[in-house]
Every structure is written in structure tokens, then in C-alpha cells.
Amino acid sequence: MSTPNTAVRTEAVGSALVITINRPQARNAVDAAVAHGIAAALDELDGNAELSAGVLTGTAGTFSAGMDLKAAARGEAPAVPGRGFAGIAEAETGKPLIAAVEGYALGGGFELALACDLVVAAAGARFALPEVKRGLIAGGGGVIRLPKRIPHHLAMELLLTGRTIDAERAGELGLVNRVVGDGEALPAALELAAEVAANAPLALAAVKEVVRLADGAPDAEAFAAQHARSRALRESADFAEGVRAFAEKRAPQWRGR
Known part of the structure; x- marks a missing residue:
């Protein structure tokens, strides 16, 4: 059964919990409501024995544009104590998480994907950690996780230039498990979740x-x-x-x- 239509929606699909960031007007940028919504969704996932995996995605063809800078300027913290950015960056989840990426996964949006165990991306997906262009670092896990996922010099190139890469390049680097057609990321992620859920x-x-x-x-x-x-x-x-x-x-x- 779906939760009310708030900043983060959850819906059980088979044995997977689909966690959807629902701020299309802000390209699913992460504010305090999103951070706490994701944290609550992860609790829902880990607390329900009938659920085997979580699928994190965004509404309206965009994964997430990262931290909501306007909300941050108002003093909102896009983090949850003990769980870090977006309620997930520093969380220790017990069940597998799959990112279903359509459109942009920029800054904190890319870090959301890096916090997941598996990533499915639509062909039109775009990934970047552009924080250095704004005088910051990718502090939601980007500078820590990216060099562990891909070779050092390739990670440093993305972190130091802030360059945007497409889904094909992300797949070549090993950052994406599957590249599928636009609009197919969520169905493909659910297929992968079902394959995972068949195991103990x-x-x-x-x-x-x-x-x-x-x-x-x-x-x-x-x-x-x-x-x-x-x-x-x-x-x-x-x-x-x-x-x-x-x-x-x-x-x-x-x-x-």
C-alpha cells in the first residue's frame, strides 16, 4: 500500500520496496523532508520481513539534482543525524538497495546512487559530481566512495573536473550494472530486485x-x-x-x- 503523496513515496511491488523522491518541481533535489523521508523508507524496508530489497528512484524522469541549495540557504539540513546526507549516505542498511536512474543524477543525486548496492541507468541518464565548481567537495559520500568503485585516476578526474558523464560511460567505468532504454530503469531495477529476492x-x-x-x-x-x-x-x-x-x-x- 502506498504512503501519502509526500516528498518521498513508498510502494511495495512484489518483494521490493520502491522508494520514490517526489519533488518534480525541484528536480527531486534533496531537502530536509526528502532526507527524513528516505530514512523512514529504509526503516520500513528493514522492518518488513516480506520485503527483500529496496529500489530508489525519482519521479518525472529525473533521479535527483542533488542538494536543494535554496533549502540549504534557508537553514534546512539535507541530512539525518547518524545517517548522513539524504538519510542514506552514512546509513548501514540490512537489505540490498538498487538505484533506478533516469535523467540527472548530479552532485548529491550521484551520491545517492553510490550509496546503493546496484545501479540501473536509463540511456539518457547523466552523472556528475560538480561540487568543485561551486567551491565545495562531494561531501555526501562522493569523495569517499567513488575512488573505491573505479580506478583512482579515473575517480580523481571526475572529482577534480566536475565533468558530466553519460550512462554509457558510467557503464564502461563499472558504476552502472545495466544500461536500459529511457523510461525502463525502474522496470529493469525491479527485475533485478526479483532476482536478488530469490536468494536467502x-x-x-x-x-x-x-x-x-x-x-x-x-x-x-x-x-x-x-x-x-x-x-x-x-x-x-x-x-x-x-x-x-x-x-x-x-x-x-x-x-x-
């Missing part, structure tokens, strides 16, 4: 947790974290069900425990 929810959460814990950690610490999560998974009812389903040549019935 505990295992999906463990993948995200281990990847997060291993980021920058020494190998010994990373493997220790992985061993602990793997041991817990082997003791889960879902693992037993996965083995039975494989032997019986049927789809598993996951229970998340």
Missing part, C-alpha cells in the same frame, strides 16, 4: 555486512568477520532449507531464520 535473506544481509566490515580492514580481520557470519548461516534454518530444496530440485521457501 540472511545470506543477503551477511553479504552486505561482510563487504562493509571488510572495507579497509586487514585481511585477518575481514576473514574473521566472514567466518563468524558463515558459521551463523550454516546453523540457520534457511541453510537447511536451501540444501533440501537443492536435493529435491525445487525452489526454496526462505523464512529468514
